[in-house]
Amino acid sequence: MKAGFRQSMAWLHTWSGLVVGWLLFAIFLTGTVSYFRPEISLWMRPELQQAAPGTRATEVVIAEMQRRAPAAPSWIILMPSERNPVASAFWRDPTATPRGFRQAQLDPRTGGDLAARATAGGDFFYAFHFQLFGLPIPIARWIVSFCAMVMLVSIVSGIVTHRRIFADFFTFRPRKGQRSWLDGHAALATLALPYHLMITYTGLVTLIALTMPWPILTNFEGNRAAYTAAVFGIDEAVPRAGVATPLTPVTPLVAEAKARWHGGEIGRVLVTNPGDSTATITFQQQDSDRVSVSRRTIIFNGTTGAVIATREPDGPADATRGVMYGLHVGRFGGGVMRALFFLSALMGSAMVATGTILWAVKRRQKSGAGAGTRLVEILNVGAIAGLPAAMAIYLLANRLLPVEMAGRITWEVYCFFIAWAVLLLHPLFRSHRRAWQEQLWLGAVLQVAVPVVNVVATPGSALAATLPAWRWDIAGIDLACLAFAVLLGGCACMVGREAAAPRQRRGAVQSAAAE
Amino acid sequence: MTILAIALAYAGFVALCLAMERHHGEVFGTRRIPSRRRVALRLAGWALLAASFPTCIADWGWAFGPIAWCGVLTAAALPIVLLLPYRPRAMAALAPALPILGAIGACL
Amino acid sequence: MEARRIGGIVSRCVAAILGGYAVAALSSIALARLGSRVEGALIGMMASYAIYTAAVIWVFAASSALRAWVGLAIAAGVFGGAFWLLGVA
Numbered sequence: 133m134k135a136g137f138r139q140s141m142a143w144l145h146t147w148s149g150l151v152v153g154w155l156l157f158a159i160f161l162t163g164t165v166s167y168f169r170p171e172i173s174l175w176m177r178p179e180l181q182q183a184a185p186g187t188r189a190t191e192v193v194i195a196e197m198q199r200r201a202p203a204a205p206s207w208i209i210l211m212p213s214e215r216n217p218v219a220s221a222f223w224r225d226p227t228a229t230p231r232g233f234r235q236a237q238l239d240p241r242t243g244g245d246l247a248a249r250a251t252a253g254g255d256f257f258y259a260f261h262f263q264l265f266g267l268p269i270p271i272a273r274w275i276v277s278f279c280a281m282v283m284l285v286s287i288v289s290g291i292v293t294h295r296r297i298f299a300d301f302f303t304f305r306p307r308k309g310q311r312s313w314l315d316g317h318a319a320l321a322t323l324a325l326p327y328h329l330m331i332t333y334t335g336l337v338t339l340i341a342l343t344m345p346w347p348i349l350t351n352f353e354g355n356r357a358a359y360t361a362a363v364f365g366i367d368e369a370v371p372r373a374g375v376a377t378p379l380t381p382v383t384p385l386v387a388e389a390k391a392r393w394h395g396g397e398i399g400r401v402l403v404t405n406p407g408d409s410t411a412t413i414t415f416q417q418q419d420s421d422r423v424s425v426s427r428r429t430i431i432f433n434g435t436t437g438a439v440i441a442t443r444e445p446d447g448p449a450d451a452t453r454g455v456m457y458g459l460h461v462g463r464f465g466g467g468v469m470r471a472l473f474f475l476s477a478l479m480g481s482a483m484v485a486t487g488t489i490l491w492a493v494k495r496r497q498k499s500g501a502g503a504g505t506r507l508v509e510i511l512n513v514g515a516i517a518g519l520p521a522a523m524a525i526y527l528l529a530n531r532l533l534p535v536e537m538a539g540r541i542t543w544e545v546y547c548f549f550i551a552w553a554v555l556l557l558h559p560l561f562r563s564h565r566r567a568w569q570e571q572l573w574l575g576a577v578l579q580v581a582v583p584v585v586n587v588v589a590t591p592g593s594a595l596a597a598t599l600p601a602w603r604w605d606i607a608g609i610d611l612a613c614l615a616f617a618v619l620l621g622g623c624a625c626m627v628g629r630e631a632a633a634p635r636q637r638r639g640a641v642q643s644a645a646a647e
Numbered sequence: 648m649t650i651l652a653i654a655l656a657y658a659g660f661v662a663l664c665l666a667m668e669r670h671h672g673e674v675f676g677t678r679r680i681p682s683r684r685r686v687a688l689r690l691a692g693w694a695l696l697a698a699s700f701p702t703c704i705a706d707w708g709w710a711f712g713p714i715a716w717c718g719v720l721t722a723a724a725l726p727i728v729l730l731l732p733y734r735p736r737a738m739a740a741l742a743p744a745l746p747i748l749g750a751i752g753a754c755l
Numbered sequence: 756m757e758a759r760r761i762g763g764i765v766s767r768c769v770a771a772i773l774g775g776y777a778v779a780a781l782s783s784i785a786l787a788r789l790g791s792r793v794e795g796a797l798i799g800m801m802a803s804y805a806i807y808t809a810a811v812i813w814v815f816a817a818s819s820a821l822r823a824w825v826g827l828a829i830a831a832g833v834f835g836g837a838f839w840l841l842g843v844a
């Protein structure tokens with residue numbers, strides 16, 4: 133350990149960032165695109181792009197659930213919105229494997245299964261962002277929380293290390309090797325510093341009930357259901373009375389909710405013990421018109437339709453939690469707001485990427501190409517350049533796999549992971565510079581391929597159709613892929629230029645020694 | 648309106664940037680800044696950044712506006728950092744041009 | 756020399772990750788006594804990561820690994836004591 137506060141913080145910043153850098157980049161980038169999760173889902177279900185949610189969605193979906201799962205202990209239904217024409221229903225079913233849970237994507241106009249290709253859509257990136265893939269969910273969330281915690285420590289120690297935040301605010305000196313990487317890393321960090329701090333801390337807060345459950349132990353005697361009831365406005369389960377009673381018609385309840393919320397839309401419906409005399413129906417307001425996601429909730433008696441309880445945020449801490457969560461998921465304020473969040477998030481991803489690259493560049497300059505340096509370099513290529521290429525593969529698989537294929541949802545995801553695994557291994561067999569160039573170019577080509585394949589496979593959702601119709605929600609995905617292609621291609625050119633430049637400055641050619 | 652907010656913040660950051668010796672040198676070829684000009688640039692810079700705030704409020708209201716403003720500042724500063732080493736004069740020239748275009752755009 | 760250096764680093768990492776978490780957990784239950792059932796619990800949980808971060812920074816800023824551990828122990832004692840006292844009161 134070196135002496136001096138700033139030196140020890142520099143040490144901490146360097147090593148903490150490296151330990152989680154690759155996974156953190158994946159978490160950050162998949163989170164970044166998750167701002168547009170409903171749009172990605174819609175893009176990946178071209179059959180639904182002309183659908184409108186319909187005006188009687190709540191009634192239709194509840195009627196359908198009465199047919200599908202009349203005896204389930206509860207149904208949770210995520211209602212469609214202006215961004216998403218699909219209703220998602222979840223219900224418990226002990227016969228379902230592996231988690232005793234079933235879910236269905238419903239057409240809110242007919243209640244039937246969606247007449248669209250099977251796909252996980254944007255939900256895949258969203259879920260990967262905080263629970264990775266293939267791991268037990270609590271373990272994966274612990275890993276992600278650990279990464280976020282290290283990120284928070286890295287940000288704080290980075291601020292201490294950087295010191296000249298204002299003097300170097302506008303400084304970027306390109307074509308100077310290590311210097312440029314450092315400038316770039318610092319600029320990406322400082323220009324969006326409030327965002328980075330906010331997103332990291334609020335990210336940790338979204339998972340606190342798992343990672344910091346001790347106050348639940350002391351204040352709720354460890355009764356998690358009581359905590360959930362108090363914070364999320366979902367009451368503890370009441371056992372069925374066994375007296376069959378039909379569910380009350382929902383139309384008047386919908387009207388009641390809208391009146392109480394001054395026109396606010398229903399975002400989530402929870403029905404407990406349907407068909408029983410103990411049934412309840414809970415409406416939660418959609419969270420697109422407020423920063424906070426603190427649920428504004430109305431609970432109805434499920435047989436008489438009388439209002440049992442309403443719930444608004446409890447107090448300052450509850451309101452703060454709602455705002456933190458809301459800031460993290462960024463569902464408020466419309467498309468321009470999300471574009472601003474997206475830009476800052478992209479800069480965050482780039483900050484993580486430049487950080488791990490800077491580590492390798494510095495290391496190579498200081499102590500040459502040891503095995504450790506080489507390992508970091510290999511992982512850098514696959515984790516940073518490989519990921520956007522694999523993400524493009526995921527979108528391409530959506531258009532290219534046969535629509536009727538069995539296990540289609542899984543295979544789209546497998547395509548993503550197979551591509552990523554290949555790209556993680558590929559740098560083992562190439563020189564460092566070549567590996568970067570090849571993967572960046574591949575990523576650029578694949579990103580261009582997304583709108584091109586879209587034209588061939590599903591002309592109705594291609595730019596030629598969506599742009600004249602002002603469908604920015606769908607065209608935006610194609611345009612974003614083209615923008616990513618330009619970005620990746622630009623990076624590839626940069627790597628090429630660096631290699632071609634006269635090798636006078638040590639460190640200017642981070643890759644030269646690898647050959 | 649968002650464009651105008653970003654344009655104002657951009658102009659403000661450029662003014663603050665030009666009030667720094669190193670960047671003044673990159674744009675105008677001399678690091679010496681007359682002290683009156685420096686004060687004027689600083690004042691103009693902070694004033695323009697401040698002006699982008701009510702623009703965001705007007706656009707988004709008090710609940711969302713301050714959050715949007717943070718994003719606007721980031722979006723405005725990024726192109727400056729990217730343009731400065733490659734096209735310093737264009738970077739400076741855009742500072743007066745963008746708010747005018749933004750204002751016209753907001754009026755339309 | 757090298758072994759001692761690495762030993763110090765390992766000790767600090769353990770102090771930061773596990774010791775820091777222990778301090779954060781104790782702070783969360785101490786703060787949880789400050790408000791109502793729900794409010795207190797949320798204050799404790801939400802603030803805990805700021806405490807955790809501060810603890811980690813302290814561990815790596817302290818001049819020796821031993822001092823880092825002692826500092827954590829003091830913080831843990833303070834939060835634990837506050838938890839106990841607030842519970843009695």
